[in-house]
Amino acid sequence: MKIAKRTAAVVVFTALLVGIMAGVNWLFQMKDVDGCYPVQMFYKQEKNTVDVLCLGSSHTYTNINPAVLWDEYGIASYNLAGSNQPLWNTYYYFKEALKYQTPELAVVDVYRAIETEDYQEEARIVMNTFGLRYSEDWAENLEVSLSPNASYMDYFLRFPVYHSRYQELKQMDFQLYNGDVNRENYKGFNLKSVSTQVFGEFPDVSSVTEVGEMTEKTQEYLEKIIMLAQENDVPLLLVSAPYMGGVLEDKEIYNQVEQIAEEYGVEFIDFNEHYTDIGLDLERDFAEWSHLNYDGSEKYTRYLGKLIEEQYEVPDRRGDARYDSWEKNARFYEKQAANVALTKSETKEEYFKKLFAESERYTICVNIAGDMKKKEKKKLGKLLEKYGMDVTENSTWIFKGGELLYSLPVDKKITEDSLFYKNLGSGSVSVSVEMGYDDVRGVFPYKKIMVEGTSCNAADRGVNILVYDNEFQAVVDNVGLNADNNYEFCRY
Amino acid sequence: MLFNSVEFLVFFPIVVLLYWVIPKKIRYIWLLAASYYFYMCWNAQYALLIAASTLITYFCGLLVDFLGKREGRGAAVSQKLVIAVGFVSNLGILFFYKYFDFFLENADRLLEHLKLQTIDSDFSVILPVGTSFYTFQALGYIVDVYRGDIEAEKNPLKYALFVSFFPQLVAGPIERSKNLLEQIRDIPERKTLEYHRIVNGLIVMLYGFFLKMVIADRIAILVDYIFKRYYMLGAVELLVGAVGFSIQIYCDFGSYSLIAIGAAQVMGFTLMENFNTPYFAVSIKDFWRRWHISLSTWFRDYLYIPMGGSRCGRLRKYFNVMVTFLVSGLWHGAEWSFVIWGGLHGLYQVIGDLLLPLKKKLVKIFEVKTDCVSYKLLQMFVTFVLTTFAWIFFRADTFGQAVTYIERIFTRANFAVLFNGSIYELGLEQFEANVLLVSLMVLLLVDLVRYRKKQRLDEFLQEQNLWFRWLVCILMFVMVWVYGVYGPVYDASQFIYFQF
Structure with missing residues (x-):
């Protein structure tokens, strides 16, 4: 009896300890979207559904948009890539992917063929290895990666x-799917590059004919990637996505990639030779020197998709219930893109039009801070009135799902501490009264409009707008029309 | 192989599981092999040294035993000669590896001072870990055999295990042959699996890891920062550094002993206690009854008492005390700062003894109540201040640095840092400092239980209900696992006492 009791105690205690360890490990594990998360989510894809497997570095996960491939060509693709990923890690990502999926095509971006070191810094190694499951291959991957x-x-x-x-640790570490509302529909695309950098002209890569020499290690793994594809009968397309910085220097290496590809009978396309064919706009499509922004990625993806459609046998999966997650991902991206497009509006009229066209999805806070100039009050007032905001009557409006939830009359003396509060799922919107101080007014009360930690006060004087996406449960925009700068857009 | 390393986490379970499985009669051979492997993980060549020391003392033990059974003056003289050979050869090895550089350096200084030709040797040796510990353990054995406390061990492998038993090989406790050797001889008679013994051993180990990885290595960041920049810091920071080091060295060394004791206990061995709430000591004498007990009792049994101890004239007693503590200082390291640290502890005791009548008089005149908590607290405070003061010499890189450090404590008052938050700019930001404070509370509670209830953590927990026992163990495990200072960004600071 005593032995049974003690054995039970040991077993229960050990189980408890292991359970806690597993929980803590889950909480602490790396979940970065530019490395580990795409792999963790890859394991959640239904087996043998990914038709086009896109591998490589950030040039893959920011430039190839699976939602566009789906919408335009019905291609079920997944970006299994990591930031600055060297080709030896790409090889092991590929090898791992083939254990779960039987792709019709593998697209490998070879940007990191320019890698000059045999070992990357350890933070990068973590990013490009820790998302993978334990296996013999993984151990080998680690050994190859670590100095x-x-x-x-x-x-x-x-x-x-x-x-x-x-x-x-952040709140998202405690949430399933990293707090991503796209959940298991996620396909590895990282819509981070929403900024735009303007460039003067496209580099002329055709002028570079010299053949460079990649490191032995990189070459070894490039060849391994090709052989792995061939051994598994997976057609392989090597690409280099378009970018602007250092392309001419890198081109020599791409020439060597081309030679190796030819040797193995594999196709390699350097899209830096196709800027204009793709339709890239120097003023609109580049996020910075190394990546396309979301506009540019849509163009590049369309171009790539057309090429895949024409040259490879990849089925159109639209309408197939097994591929629902691709459809959901495309619809998710549509909304995500609309949110980005809103923030990129160039005029006030365009902004309000886009905002209220999608008002069903949003909670919108509009607040007039300070006195408006007479002329603008008339002009801007007209615009606001179009969307149900009369500036002569009220100074604050809150809309949710297209309905006006709250408005604060201009002449209302604000004395209470809390004027308004509404739950928005995981977030909330509130209007409260805080005390401020300045030399002119001394101590004075002012309104504070908040959506879960974000204050609607981009401009000290002017019209402030805070947009919250009810479905994504995230602030989409916090913008002001600054009275001190001719009511131009201002953001933090 | 460090205790707080992945290697040990693999090594220890394998050693224990196989130890439980293999026949009792040959278990000591398995433990011996494991111990040598453990030691050779630092450097395979070190094994030759420990083997040499083992062989010499093994034969010395046999000879002393043999000669002790013979009658006559010749036998007695020969016996002493054998002991002398044992001591000289072993201390010779220790001297060569530990003190030769120090000796040359000081000889050069002296020769330079006398304007004579200096030795100018490029000679430099590294002290193999644990040499001071196992040398003392082996020498103690010869004396024990001589005194008839134990019979000489005939089986060389069993004796080799006594000298190299891996849990306590590199940083103690320095075991007595009567305790450890007897247990090695008893292996076949002892029960293998004792539930409470194993559980308690694991709890002791866990607490040891907590002290080392959560407290000692975390506070070390603060202490290192302060001692590195002592010349630009004020009194408050320097005091924090000094107190921090007092805690660091206690948790560091105490943790090693606990892991050693716990590991041995899991395998069925009982090692002697090495630390017993030293900072609750009410005097320096009391401190040495609680701090590094295995070393202080070694010096007491094999140096202080043979020199006459306290059963002689007052002057001679003070001389004995000073010699014992100066040697103890030197044992800790071949640096003058260690000698001064030892000397300070000797002086504290001599001065304390000299001032005792005055103290008693003052207590009487001012009608100070001595049988109350407040008096004890004051005694503890004074003792802590004295030991902390001495630790400054121990921690400082040079004597000069220690002097400047102390001078700045008295001349650079800067109380503002206590209120303006700059205390968090000493290498440990606020969150880390909070983790440290919570951990120190745990340390204080465990020590209070030890002090008041005379129970170790494992013994205390065994008296509690299951939910509490499990909760404490799981929380402590998670603390070590999450808040322990380890991993690639952490430059494994070895246990401080390895170098001695």
């Missing part, structure tokens, strides 16, 4: 590397 001086065992166990993240 001989690094402590292999710490990286092998993983937790020693990220246990000190306790100070970095």
Whole structure:
């Protein structure tokens, strides 16, 4: 009896301990969208559904948009890529992917063929290895990636590397799917590059005919990638996505890639030779020197998709119930793109038009801060009135799902502390009264409109607008029309 | 192989599981092999040294035993000669590896001072870990055999295990042959699996890891920062640094002993206690009854008492005390700062003894109540201040640095740092400092239980209900696992006492 009791105690205690360890490990594990998360989510894709597997570095996950491939060509693709990923990690990503999927085509962006070192810094190694499941291949991947001086065992166990993240934990670490409302429909696209950098002219890569020399290690793994594809009968397309910085220097390496590809009978396309064919706009489509923004990525993806459609046998899966997640992802992206498009509006009229066209999805806070100039009050007032906001009567409006939830009359003396509060799922919107101080007015009360930690006060004087996406549960825009700058847009 | 390393986490369970499985009669051979492997993980060549030391003391033990059974003056003289050979050869090895550089350096200084030709040797040796510990353990054995406290061990492998038993090989406790060797001899008779013994051993180990990884290595960041920049910091920071080091060295060394004791206990061995709430000591004498007990009792049994101890004239007693503590200082390291640290502890005791009548008089005149908590607290405070003061010499890189450090404590008052938040700019930001404070509360509670109830954490927990026992163990495990200072960004600071 005693032995049975003790055995039970040991078993229960061990189970409890292992359970807690697993929970803590789940909480602390790396979930970066530019490395680990795409792999973690890859495992959640239904087996043998991914038709086009896109591998590589950030040039893959920011430039190839699976939602566009789906909408335009019915292609079920997944971006299994990591930031600055060297080709040896890409090889192991590919190998791992083939255990779960049987793609009709693998697209590998070879940008990191320009890698000059045999070992990357450890933070990058973590990013490009820790998302993968434990396996013999993974151990090999780690060994290849880590410099001989690094402590292999710490990286092998993983937790020693990220246990000190306790100070970095964010709310999303505690949430399923990293708090991403796209959940398992996610296909590895990272809509981060919403900014725009303007360039003067496209580099002329055709002028570079010299053949460079990539490192031995990179070449070894490029060849391994090709052989892996051939061994598994997966057609392979090597690409280099268009970018602007250092292309001429890198081209020599791409010429070597071309030679190797030819040797193995594989296609390689350097899209830096196709800027104009793709239709890229120097003023609109580049996020910065290395990546396209979402506008540019749509164009590049369309171009790539057309090429795939014409040259490879990839089925159109639209209408197939097994591929619902691609449809959902495309609709998710549509909304995501609309949100970005809103923030990129160039005129006030365009902004309000887009905003109220999608008002069903949003909670919109509009607040007039300070006195408006007479002329603008008339002009802007007319625009606001069009959307149900009379500036002569009210100074604050809150809309949810297209309905006016709250408005604050211009002449209302604000004395209470809390004027308005409404739950928005995981967030909330509130109007409260705070005390401010300045030399002219001394201590004075002012309204504070907040949506879960974000204050609607981009401009000190003018019209402030805070837009919250009810479905994505995130602030989409916090913008002001600044009275001190001719009512131009201003953002934090 | 460090205790707080992945290697040990693999090594220890394998050693224990196989130890439980293999026949009792040959278990000691398995433990010996494991111990040598453990030691050779630092450097395979070190094994030759420990083997040499083992062989010498093994034969010395046999000879002393053999000669002790013979009658006559010749036998007695020969016996002493054998002991002398044992001591000289072993201390010779220790001297060569530990003090030769120090000796040359000081000889050069002296020769330079006398304007004579200096030695100018490029010679430099590194002290193999744990040498001071196992040398003392082996020497203690010869004396124990001589005194008839134990019979000489005939089986060389069993004796080799006594010298190299891996849990306590590199940083103690320095075991007595009567305790450890007897247990090695008893292995076949002892029960293998004892539930409470194993559980308690694991709890002791866990608490040891907590002290080392959560407290010692975290506070080390603060202490290192302060001692590195002592010349630009004020009194408050320097005091924080000094107190911090007092805690660091206690948790660091105490943790090693606890892990050693716990690991041995899991395998069925009972090692001697090495630390017993040292900062609750009410005097320096009391402190040495609680701090590094295995070393202080070693010096007491094999140096202080043979020199006459306290059963002699007052002057001679003070001389004995000073010699013992100066040697103890030197044992800790071949640096003058260690000698001064030892000397300070000797002086504290001599002065304390000299001032005792005055103290008693003052207590009487001012009618100070001595049988109350407040008096004890004051005694503890004074003792802590004295030991902390001495630790400054121990921690400082040089004597000069220690002097400047102390001078700045008295001349650079800067109380504002206590209120303006700059205390969090000493290497430990606020969150880390909070983790440290919570951990120190745990340390204080465990030590209070030890002090008041005379119970170790494992013994205390065994008396509690299951939910509490499990909660404490799981929380402590999670603390170590999450808040422990380890991993690639962490430059494994070895246990401080390895170097001694």
